Amino acid sequence: MRPVLALGVAASLLGALPAPPAASNLVHMRADAPCRPGARTLSAPGSRVYPEVGNGGYRSLHTDVHMVYDSGRNRFLAGNHVVLHDRATQCLTGFSVDFERHSRANRSAGPDMRIRSVRVNGAVADWHFARPGTRTHRASQHVGAACTPELPEGTKNLNSLNGTMCPANKLVITPTTPISSGAAFRVRIAYTGRPGVHNDGDATTEGWFRADDGGFVTTEPVGTEDWMPLNDHPSAKPTYDFYDTVDAGRTAVCNGILVGSTKHKPSKRFPNGSTTWRWHAAMPIASYLVENSVGNYTIKKRTADNGTYYYEVQDAGINPAAQAANHQVIAMQQDITEYEALFNGPFPFRSDGVIVGTPSASFEEEMQTMITFEGGMTDPITLYHENMHQWWGDNVSEGSFAMTFFKEGMATLGEDLFTARTAETAAGGPSTPSGQSAFERSLRQTFDNDYGSGGSFWTHAPSNPTAANLFSSSSTYTRSADTYIALRQILGHARFVEALRAIQASYGGRSITEPQLKVAFRHWLPQRSSSCRQRLTSFFRQWFDTPYPPGGGAHRPQITGPGLDGPNFYGHDGCHHAA
Numbered sequence: 198m199r200p201v202l203a204l205g206v207a208a209s210l211l212g213a214l215p216a217p218p219a220a221s222n223l224v225h226m227r228a229d230a231p232c233r234p235g236a237r238t239l240s241a242p243g244s245r246v247y248p249e250v251g252n253g254g255y256r257s258l259h260t261d262v263h264m265v266y267d268s269g270r271n272r273f274l275a276g277n278h279v280v281l282h283d284r285a286t287q288c289l290t291g292f293s294v295d296f297e298r299h300s301r302a303n304r305s306a307g308p309d310m311r312i313r314s315v316r317v318n319g320a321v322a323d324w325h326f327a328r329p330g331t332r333t334h335r336a337s338q339h340v341g342a343a344c345t346p347e348l349p350e351g352t353k354n355l356n357s358l359n360g361t362m363c364p365a366n367k368l369v370i371t372p373t374t375p376i377s378s379g380a381a382f383r384v385r386i387a388y389t390g391r392p393g394v395h396n397d398g399d400a401t402t403e404g405w406f407r408a409d410d411g412g413f414v415t416t417e418p419v420g421t422e423d424w425m426p427l428n429d430h431p432s433a434k435p436t437y438d439f440y441d442t443v444d445a446g447r448t449a450v451c452n453g454i455l456v457g458s459t460k461h462k463p464s465k466r467f468p469n470g471s472t473t474w475r476w477h478a479a480m481p482i483a484s485y486l487v488e489n490s491v492g493n494y495t496i497k498k499r500t501a502d503n504g505t506y507y508y509e510v511q512d513a514g515i516n517p518a519a520q521a522a523n524h525q526v527i528a529m530q531q532d533i534t535e536y537e538a539l540f541n542g543p544f545p546f547r548s549d550g551v552i553v554g555t556p557s558a559s560f561e562e563e564m565q566t567m568i569t570f571e572g573g574m575t576d577p578i579t580l581y582h583e584n585m586h587q588w589w590g591d592n593v594s595e596g597s598f599a600m601t602f603f604k605e606g607m608a609t610l611g612e613d614l615f616t617a618r619t620a621e622t623a624a625g626g627p628s629t630p631s632g633q634s635a636f637e638r639s640l641r642q643t644f645d646n647d648y649g650s651g652g653s654f655w656t657h658a659p660s661n662p663t664a665a666n667l668f669s670s671s672s673t674y675t676r677s678a679d680t681y682i683a684l685r686q687i688l689g690h691a692r693f694v695e696a697l698r699a700i701q702a703s704y705g706g707r708s709i710t711e712p713q714l715k716v717a718f719r720h721w722l723p724q725r726s727s728s729c730r731q732r733l734t735s736f737f738r739q740w741f742d743t744p745y746p747p748g749g750g751a752h753r754p755q756i757t758g759p760g761l762d763g764p765n766f767y768g769h770d771g772c773h774h775a776a
C-alpha cells in the first residue's frame with residue numbers, strides 16, 4: 198500500500214536456509230483428541246493491531262468466487278456465492294470465517310449484505326454471527342472486549358474509540374457432524390446485498406468502493422470481508438478461481454490470468470444480458486490482496502519474451518489524455534519488474550498487471566498481480582513501490598499485521614532503488630564507475646536525510662504499531678527502508694541479494710515472522726562470530742523494535758553499515774564484509 202496523501206520523494210545459494218516447518222506440521226493432533234470449535238482469531242495474545250481477524254482450526258487452501266453482480270444497483274444477486282476449500286488442523290465441531298455484512302460506522306458506503314445459505318461438504322450447516330472472543334477458548338479470549346476501532350473518515354482523535362467492543366463479524370458455522378483433523382472440507386456460503394467499505398483504525402476506508410460503473414476493490418488491511426466471507430488474515434493464503442457474472446458490457450478484473458469470458462442471453466436477473474468472466478490464480482493470495490473490480494474496463498494483455506503476461510486495465514471513464522499518460526507509466530512495468538528481479542530474484546508469478554480505477558480510494562495497493570491505482574492516475578515511483586510488493590507482502594507475506602513494516606520497508610526500498618537508478622543513469626549508467634558511485638551516493642543520501650529527520654521517524658518502533666499509525670509513512674515505511682539500506686551495507690551487496698533470494702525461496706507462497714526474518718538475514722553475515730551475530734541482533738532491535746525521543750536523541754541507533762551515518766557496524770572487531 199502507498200497512501201495517496203503521503204507522496205514522498207521521488208545466483209543465489211538457495212537451500213542454505215533451514216526450511217521452516219510447514220504450517221500443517223505445527224499442529225499434532227492425536228486421533229483421539231477431543232473435537233472442539235476452531236479459534237476465532239489468528240492473532241497472538243496481546244496483539245494491538247487487528248487482533249480480531251483470522252480464524253483457527255483449519256488452513257485455507259483454495260477459494261472459488263462465484264460472483265453475481267448488478268453493477269447498476271451495486272448489488273450481489275441471487276446465486277452469488279463463494280466456496281472455501283479448507284483443511285482441518287484439529288477435530289472441529291465448528292469453525293468461523295470473517296464477514297462484515299453490516300458496518301456500524303458507515304451507513305452510506307458500508308456493506309449491507311445477507312447470508313442466504315451455508316453448506317459444508319454439500320450438507321446444510323447451522324450458522325450464526327458472533328464476536329471474536331469466547332469464554333471457552335483461551336486462544337481467542339484476549340480479543341473478546343476491545344477491537345480495532347472503526348473511525349469515521351476525518352476523525353481527528355484517532356484514539357477516541359479505543360476499547361470498543363468487537364462487532365459480531367464472525368460467521369460461526371456448525372456442520373452436522375464434526376470434521377476430523379486433517380480432513381479437507383468444502384464450505385459454500387451464498388449471500389446477497391450491497392458490498393461496501395470498512396472504516397479503519399486510522400480513519401481511512403478500504404474495501405469495495407462504489408464507482409459510477411460498478412465497484413473498485415482495494416482492501417488493505419481488512420476490507421476483503423466487506424465483499425466476501427473469508428479467513429481475513431495475511432497468513433491465510435488460499436489460491437483462487439473467479440467466475441464473475443456481471444451485466445453485459447461490464448468487465449470483471451481479478452488476480453492471475455484471464456481465462457476467458459462467456460456471454461449469456463437476457464435473463465430475469467440481467468434483462469440486457471450478462472457476461473461471466475473467468476480468472477485463474479494458481480498462486481496463494483493473502484487476505485487483503487484479492488482483487489475483484491467491476492466496471493467499464495478495457496483489458497490489454499502483452500506477453501513478455503520470457504512468457505510473463507502484463508495486463509493493462511483502465512476504466513473507459515478516464516479521459517483519453519490521462520489514459521495515454523497512464524499507458525506510458527504502465528508500459529514500464531516489465532522493465533521495473535526485471536530491474537527489481539536483479540535484487541529479489543525471479544518474478545514469482547505468471548502474470549503482472551495494473552488496474553486504474555476512477556473512485557477516490559484512500560491509497561494505491563499491491564493487489565497480487567493486479568496493482569490498483571485510484572482516482573484515474575498513475576505514477577512511476579508508486580509503480581516501483583507496488584511492484585516491489587509482488588515479492589514482499591504478496592509472495593512472502595507478513596505473518597501478522599504488526600509485521601506490515603517488513604514489506605512496506607522493502608517496497609519503499611523499491612522507491613529508493615528507483616531514485617538511485619535514475620542518478621546512476623544520469624551519471625553514465627550501471628556499467629560505468631561514475632554511474633555505480635552515483636547509485637551508492639544516492640542510497641547514502643536517502644539514508645542520511647532520513648537519519649536526521651524528526652516527526653515519528655524515531656518515536657515509533659516499526660514492529661509495534663497501533664491501528665492509528667500502522668501506515669505511518671515515517672515509521673512503517675521510511676525507517677524500515679533505511680534499515681534495509683544499512684543492512685545492505687553490512688552484508689555487502691552480493692550477500693544482501695543472496696539473502697533476499699533465499700527468503701523468497703524459503704517463504705514464497707507463505708508468510709514470515711519477525712524472528713524468522715532476522716534469522717534469515719543473520720545467515721548471510723560475512724563473519725558469523727558470536728560478536729558479529731550479537732551486533733546484528735542489536736542492530737535489528739534498535740531499528741525495528743525500539744522507540745526513541747523525537748529526532749532520535751542521543752541514543753538513536755548507532756549501528757549502521759560502513760559509509761553511512763553513525764559508526765561503522767564492524768567497529769574494530771573484524772567482521773568486515775570485504776577486505
Ligand SMILES: [Zn+2]
Pocket residue numbers: 198199563582583586604605608
Ligand atoms: Zn506499500
